[in-house]
Amino acid sequence: MNILVCIKRVPATAGHIALTPDAQDIDTKYLGFTISPHEECAVEEAVRLIEKHGGSSTVLTLGPEVAIDQLRDAMALGIDRAVLLQTDGREWDPVATADGIVESVQADRAAGLDYDLIMFGNESADSAGYQIGVRVAEVLDLPCVTGIKALEVDGAAARVRRQTESGWERAELSLPAVFTVKEGLNLPRYPSLPGRLKAKKKDIERRKPEWRDGGLEKVRLKLPVQASHNVEMLGKDGDVGVELVELFQRLQLLERR
Amino acid sequence: MSSLPSQARVVVIGAGIVGNSMAYHLAMQGWKEIVLIDKGRMPNPGGSTGHASNFIFLTDHSKEMTAFTLDSVRQYKELGVFTQSGGIEVARTSQRMEELQRRMASSKAWGIDAQLVSPAEVKELVPFINEQVILGGFSTPGIGTVDSLRGGTLMREKAEAMGALTVVPQTEVTGITVENGRVRGVRTDKGEIAADVVVISCGIWSPRIARMAGASIPLSPAVHQMISVGPVPLFAGTVGEIKYPIVRDMDTNGYERQHGGDMEVGSYDHRPILWDPDDIPSIEQSKLSPTELPFTKEDFDESLEHALELMPDILGDPNVGIRHAINGLLSLTPDGFPLLGETPEVKGLWSVAAIWIKEAPGIARCMAEWMTSGIPEIDPSGSDVARFYDHQKTKAHVQGRSAEGFNKTYGIVHPREQWESNRRLRLSPFYEREKALGAFFFETAGWERPHWYESNRKLLAEYGERVMPRRYEWDSRWWSPIINAEHLAMRDRVAMVDLSAFAVFDITGTCALDTMQNLCVVQMNVPVGRVIYTSLLNSAAGIKADLTVMRLGPNHFRVVTGGADGPRDKKWFLDHLPEDGAVQLTDLTSSWATIGVWGPRARDLVTSITDADVSNEGFPFGTCRFIDIGPVRALASRISYVGELGWEIYVPFEQGVRLWDAIWQAGQPHGIVPAGIGVYGTTGRIEKCYRAYGMELEQEFNLVETGLARPQVKPQDFIGKEAYLKQRAEAPAAM
Numbered sequence: 004m005n006i007l008v009c010i011k012r013v014p015a016t017a018g019h020i021a022l023t024p025d026a027q028d029i030d031t032k033y034l035g036f037t038i039s040p041h042e043e044c045a046v047e048e049a050v051r052l053i054e055k056h057g058g059s060s061t062v063l064t065l066g067p068e069v070a071i072d073q074l075r076d077a078m079a080l081g082i083d084r085a086v087l088l089q090t091d092g093r094e095w096d097p098v099a100t101a102d103g104i105v106e107s108v109q110a111d112r113a114a115g116l117d118y119d120l121i122m123f124g125n126e127s128a129d130s131a132g133y134q135i136g137v138r139v140a141e142v143l144d145l146p147c148v149t150g151i152k153a154l155e156v157d158g159a160a161a162r163v164r165r166q167t168e169s170g171w172e173r174a175e176l177s178l179p180a181v182f183t184v185k186e187g188l189n190l191p192r193y194p195s196l197p198g199r200l201k202a203k204k205k206d207i208e209r210r211k212p213e214w215r216d217g218g219l220e221k222v223r224l225k226l227p228v229q230a231s232h233n234v235e236m237l238g239k240d241g242d243v244g245v246e247l248v249e250l251f252q253r254l255q256l257l258e259r260r
Numbered sequence: 261m262s263s264l265p266s267q268a269r270v271v272v273i274g275a276g277i278v279g280n281s282m283a284y285h286l287a288m289q290g291w292k293e294i295v296l297i298d299k300g301r302m303p304n305p306g307g308s309t310g311h312a313s314n315f316i317f318l319t320d321h322s323k324e325m326t327a328f329t330l331d332s333v334r335q336y337k338e339l340g341v342f343t344q345s346g347g348i349e350v351a352r353t354s355q356r357m358e359e360l361q362r363r364m365a366s367s368k369a370w371g372i373d374a375q376l377v378s379p380a381e382v383k384e385l386v387p388f389i390n391e392q393v394i395l396g397g398f399s400t401p402g403i404g405t406v407d408s409l410r411g412g413t414l415m416r417e418k419a420e421a422m423g424a425l426t427v428v429p430q431t432e433v434t435g436i437t438v439e440n441g442r443v444r445g446v447r448t449d450k451g452e453i454a455a456d457v458v459v460i461s462c463g464i465w466s467p468r469i470a471r472m473a474g475a476s477i478p479l480s481p482a483v484h485q486m487i488s489v490g491p492v493p494l495f496a497g498t499v500g501e502i503k504y505p506i507v508r509d510m511d512t513n514g515y516e517r518q519h520g521g522d523m524e525v526g527s528y529d530h531r532p533i534l535w536d537p538d539d540i541p542s543i544e545q546s547k548l549s550p551t552e553l554p555f556t557k558e559d560f561d562e563s564l565e566h567a568l569e570l571m572p573d574i575l576g577d578p579n580v581g582i583r584h585a586i587n588g589l590l591s592l593t594p595d596g597f598p599l600l601g602e603t604p605e606v607k608g609l610w611s612v613a614a615i616w617i618k619e620a621p622g623i624a625r626c627m628a629e630w631m632t633s634g635i636p637e638i639d640p641s642g643s644d645v646a647r648f649y650d651h652q653k654t655k656a657h658v659q660g661r662s663a664e665g666f667n668k669t670y671g672i673v674h675p676r677e678q679w680e681s682n683r684r685l686r687l688s689p690f691y692e693r694e695k696a697l698g699a700f701f702f703e704t705a706g707w708e709r710p711h712w713y714e715s716n717r718k719l720l721a722e723y724g725e726r727v728m729p730r731r732y733e734w735d736s737r738w739w740s741p742i743i744n745a746e747h748l749a750m751r752d753r754v755a756m757v758d759l760s761a762f763a764v765f766d767i768t769g770t771c772a773l774d775t776m777q778n779l780c781v782v783q784m785n786v787p788v789g790r791v792i793y794t795s796l797l798n799s800a801a802g803i804k805a806d807l808t809v810m811r812l813g814p815n816h817f818r819v820v821t822g823g824a825d826g827p828r829d830k831k832w833f834l835d836h837l838p839e840d841g842a843v844q845l846t847d848l849t850s851s852w853a854t855i856g857v858w859g860p861r862a863r864d865l866v867t868s869i870t871d872a873d874v875s876n877e878g879f880p881f882g883t884c885r886f887i888d889i890g891p892v893r894a895l896a897s898r899i900s901y902v903g904e905l906g907w908e909i910y911v912p913f914e915q916g917v918r919l920w921d922a923i924w925q926a927g928q929p930h931g932i933v934p935a936g937i938g939v940y941g942t943t944g945r946i947e948k949c950y951r952a953y954g955m956e957l958e959q960e961f962n963l964v965e966t967g968l969a970r971p972q973v974k975p976q977d978f979i980g981k982e983a984y985l986k987q988r989a990e991a992p993a994a995m
Contacts, residue, residue, distance in 0.1 A: 035554025193581020
């Protein structure tokens with residue numbers, strides 16, 4: 004089987020988020036970059052599925068050249084191939100992004116690579132639009148389940164589950180399909196040293212989709228009121244354990260058995 | 261946690277391993293009302309201590325640093341936070357194997373148990389190592405790791421339990437109050453605290469804090485990359501944090517250190533990544549901590565390959581993952597040594613910075629002793645923050661040298677190795693002449709000093725085997741047989757030596773004699789025109805400095821000391837001037853250039869260029885006076901660091917070339933050679949048994965031990981006299 008995982012390079016933010024003076028971006032002076040925890044699970048799931056069923060995995064991102072860092076991170080975990088839809092740094096809105104991804108998928112199809120599964124994170128870690136996966140499915144006319152936390156593939160069929168407030172929803176569908184994944188689907192692995200070094204040497208396929216106006220314009224970013232933290236020392240030695248348990252119970256962090 | 265007191269005996273800023281150790285040792289020295297403040301929270305306020313790899317290798321070629329380290333290990337053991345694991349420096353090259361032999365020599369000299377071991381023996385100690393890629397190792401069983409956060413906490417709590425310490429976390433320093441060059445207090449976001457003594461132990465932030473007081477702590481924050489890889493199956497079930505010896509892969513500038521179930525891999529191999537202290541993120545702006553910056557993995561790729569090659573069984577396991585990776589910040593200094601002592605800019609403001617985990621408690625004890633009695637057991641002179649000239653405190657210098665020094669962390673550094681960055685800064689007036697003669701320049705305190713002259717290469721044929729060629733590459737590195745040829749020519753004929761790097765300062769004023777008597781061991785009440793070589797002692801009669809003094813007038817003494825010692829000696833003098841301003845110190849280092857003219861033909865030469873009487877009777881040894889050399893009025897001093905016969909000739913800086921040319925031309929019939937510092941600082945002085953500060957002389961030794969005790973002790977009081985008299989009455993501990 005062939006799997007495509009789409010990811011987005013985002014700042015690894017700290018407790019306190021600062022904006023650039025023009026309020027157009029997060030100030031990343033002190034920050035590293037990463038992908039969302041949802042996408043990490045999608046990458047992990049793709050690696051596991053290919054390990055189990057054979058085939059090939061591809062990771063794709065739409066972004067500036069520096070986004071190859073995140074592609075290589077995914078390859079370090081076992082993804083076979085990477086595609087960078089290279090932008091000039093301008094931000095693409097969800098409609099345009101989905102369009103760009105669809106184009107790339109169609110180009111792969113024309114070259115003989117058909118995806119059985121296309122996976123996204125449930126939402127990106129920065130703009131959290133929840134849109135790309137659904138839009139790509141819609142344009143490609145594929146079934147789509149969002150927010151999945153369990154996935155089993157059996158031949159051309161997939162069984163998925165997602166968690167709602169009232170319990171688990173289950174779905175069975177035939178592949179090809181699009182899934183957006185939620186953190187908790189699996190426990191992603193860490194990159195091994197050989198994985199990291201292998202990924203460094205792998206080629207990255209660069210495609211240059213033309214910028215398009217999706218119709219959505221970012222006016223500016225605004226920070227919500229950031230919660231301040233208060234630290235209270237409960238004590239210094241082992242006796243503090245009792246207080247700690249009481250506190251956890253009060254905060255309903257402990258399940259009563 | 262307490263609120264901020266309004267006054268303190270001493271404020272210690274920064275609660276990393278250094279600040280906590282300082283609080284403890286000050287308390288142990290009897291200090292009360294110690295206040296320890298930090299911007300962060302206890303026990304890990306976010307500085308470099310919090311992410312340190314915490315292992316301690318014992319041997320350093322520097323005696324001072326090794327002494328600090330050994331004392332620290334002793335203290336960590338007492339605190340119960342030291343785990344002995346052993347450690348091995350492995351060699352991949354034959355050059356490194358030679359260096360490891362030199363490590364053995366240093367280990368033996370400092371009393372550290374260590375062995376050179378074969379690859380097979382390394383494999384026995386470290387079963388997961390690929391012994392195929394190494395040639396051997398230098399194994400030190402006493403190496404281990406510490407829990408520095410716990411150690412710091414314990415020391416802090418001990419000081420609190422003694423009733424000596426108040427700890428005030430989450431308090432940001434906003435200013436330091438200085439009046440008349442003296443520290444008076446610390447301003448914070450929680451209020452002001454009055455104190456006459458302030459200790460800056462702020463690690464990478466120290467320059468920022470010092471600047472608030474108008475002082476310099478010249479260090480640069482720099483990245484040291486570190487990853488943690490696991491879970492390592494072999495380490496499963498390890499009790500405590502470490503079982504296997506720590507490995508330093510010296511030739512690739514990396515290390516591997518077990519930490520529980522993980523292996524930490526660290527590197528000093530990547531490009532130097534320096535930060536400005538003002539650019540470091542705040543605690544809130546940081547994902548992890550201000551000193552744990554986002555990992556830049558492309559910088560680490562090569563280190564990964566080296567690590568994988570050395571430990572493929574562990575690190576090549578596809579199930580062993582990189583679980584943690586940081587660009588950790590640490591402090592680098594222009595010469596690699598810590599920054600210790602009272603700042604020369606502000607009285608009462610002490611720097612305790614640029615210190616690693618391995619040496620922190622030892623340094624803190626030394627500093628507390630220094631702050632209390634002025635006589636630390638371990639001599640910290642090499643790390644004295646007062647050792648820098650102003651140019652060495654500039655950002656350009658600090659960053660240039662720090663960047664250059666970073667990749668030398670595990671390097672094979674020759675003792676004579678020269679820095680490459682920020683050269684050609686202090687040039688004597690003779691520089692162009694020297695360059696034309698093919699001078700090979702070494703640097704001292706920014707000065708370019710000829711070490712030997714290629715123009716003298718022709719002397720090699722003249723002296724043949726007498727130049728004692730060095731056949732072993734290491735010995736002959738940063739050396740030339742020409743040095744010995746210059747030496748012989750000086751002994752046979754006459755040589756001229758550029759000594760402009762001397763630090764020169766005048767002590768003047770109505771009470772100048774009293775000040776000089778108080779500071780110097782030798783009688784200073786001598787006739788005007790006398791030159792005196794003297795030692796300066798601390799109150800325990802450890803040797804603080806040695807230098808020469810010319811009495812130029814009843815109230816006028818000119819002090820001449822080594823270029824490298826200048827700033828430290830100057831601070832010692834300034835610290836002991838009377839408070840009423842009756843004595844002044846004027847720094848003339850940049851005003852006077854100096855040429856030494858020595859050799860059996862020196863008198864003939866000087867006679868030919870001056871009308872002054874320079875006969876032995878007319879200008880005896882140990883005297884000085886102004887003489888006219890053509891249109892140049894120069895101060896000639898009949899004294900020598902290379903033996904008789906000759907003069908140091910001091911000339912106003914701008915007239916230097918005229919003096920050089922006069923001596924050079926007059927010297928031709930006498931076969932004059934220009935001689936470098938290779939002769940002056942090494943062969944010449946050693947042949948005459950003249951000691952050098954920092955080499956044979958240091959605070960740990962006394963005058964009796966160094967053979968510098970004179971038959972008589974002057975009747976006047978001087979610093980260290982009481983202890984000196986006692987030393988004279990006892991058998992020396994060493995000779």
